[in-house]
Amino acid sequence: MALSNKKGKVNKLRSAAFKRVRADHSAELAGDYVEMIADLIDERGEARCTDIAMRLGVANATVVKTLKRLTDQGLVTQEPYRAIFLTGDGWKLAEDVKRKHEIVERFLLALGVPAETAKSDAEGIEHHVSADTLKAMARFVFRNPFN
Amino acid sequence: MALSNKKGKVNKLRSAAFKRVRADHSAELAGDYVEMIADLIDERGEARCTDIAMRLGVANATVVKTLKRLTDQGLVTQEPYRAIFLTGDGWKLAEDVKRKHEIVERFLLALGVPAETAKSDAEGIEHHVSADTLKAMARFVFRNPFN
DNA sequence: AAGAAAGTTTAGCATAGGCTAACTTATATA
DNA sequence: TATATAAGTTAGCCTATGCTAAACTTTCTT
Numbered sequence A, B: 001m002a003l004s005n006k007k008g009k010v011n012k013l014r015s016a017a018f019k020r021v022r023a024d025h026s027a028e029l030a031g032d033y034v035e036m037i038a039d040l041i042d043e044r045g046e047a048r049c050t051d052i053a054m055r056l057g058v059a060n061a062t063v064v065k066t067l068k069r070l071t072d073q074g075l076v077t078q079e080p081y082r083a084i085f086l087t088g089d090g091w092k093l094a095e096d097v098k099r100k101h102e103i104v105e106r107f108l109l110a111l112g113v114p115a116e117t118a119k120s121d122a123e124g125i126e127h128h129v130s131a132d133t134l135k136a137m138a139r140f141v142f143r144n145p146f147n
Numbered sequence C: 001a002a003g004a005a006a007g008t009t010t011a012g013c014a015t016a017g018g019c020t021a022a023c024t025t026a027t028a029t030a
Numbered sequence D: 001t002a003t004a005t006a007a008g009t010t011a012g013c014c015t016a017t018g019c020t021a022a023a024c025t026t027t028c029t030t
Helices: A002-044 A049-056 A060-072 A088-111 A115-128 A131-143 B002-044 B049-056 B060-072 B088-111 B115-128 B131-143
Strands: A076-078 A084-086 B076-078 B084-086
Touching: A002 A049, A002 A060, A002 A076, A002 A084, A002 A088, A002 A115, A002 B002, A002 B049, A002 B115, A049 A060, A049 B002, A060 A076, A084 A088, A088 A115, A088 A131, A088 B131, A115 B002, A115 B115, A115 B131, A131 B088, A131 B115, B002 B049, B002 B060, B002 B076, B002 B084, B002 B088, B002 B115, B049 B060, B060 B076, B084 B088, B088 B115, B088 B131
Parallel strands: none
Antiparallel strands: A076 A084, B076 B084
């Protein structure tokens, strides 16, 4: 009985990690979109459907559908046939993601990972990094700057 | 024209990273399942539906459905109402994932991340780490062993 | 050996994230 | 200005991953 209680607790802890991964996944796409929209606005003044689709490597219609969700979630605004903009929350999230992205990528570089790989791996890793880990990575970059 | 060709190339490179992330995601679940099944077999001689469901924090029916896919993919074997086993490929994948998992977790510990966090973050990160990055992590662990 | 409990499976539903094809609107150029 | 091209939208499809509820086996207990 004491044993099975302990087992229950262990499993709860264990399953929490997987639950977090699943939650991270559903937040991931939103992060990628707003970051990309922010980049596009910075680079060329506006973000357009087609550019997002190309950069993401996805069909146009997929972008449209996803943007609808993001609009519902209050991250994005748009009018039919017009460019896409970010709400206040959208900008905030974009900044957050971009910051994380930079730290992870620079960390991988500092660790000695080749540049191309660092870029590619950072894209997958960034959404699964907790505040603690991010802090440790930042510390490492600070002590071992790549350039 | 030269410019738009260059842009096309840049976008192709960029989108490749996202494509890889999406591919990683669909492989992820299979990896988690076989690793967990391997653990259960090691720990108690057999893997059962309910245990997997508890550890993953997911409903029983979800496990059943996923196992059907894994069986189709040749990673798992099972007979109705009986325990679950791994095929040769299943074991191979499980070993691979476990190895990656261990390196990532020990790497995070060596980096100074708290134990609980390391465990939890490793679960998300491990599936997005390329061979290059894994090698860099292993090197780091080797030079900065945590214990 | 019968009935209760535990575990497994099926059915049916929902959401997210992909796709293509057909259609509509905006823009650029002849 | 008219029209061709580019861009955005809609509709309808698919798969993966979740869920609950109900049905069916197996196992345990009396």
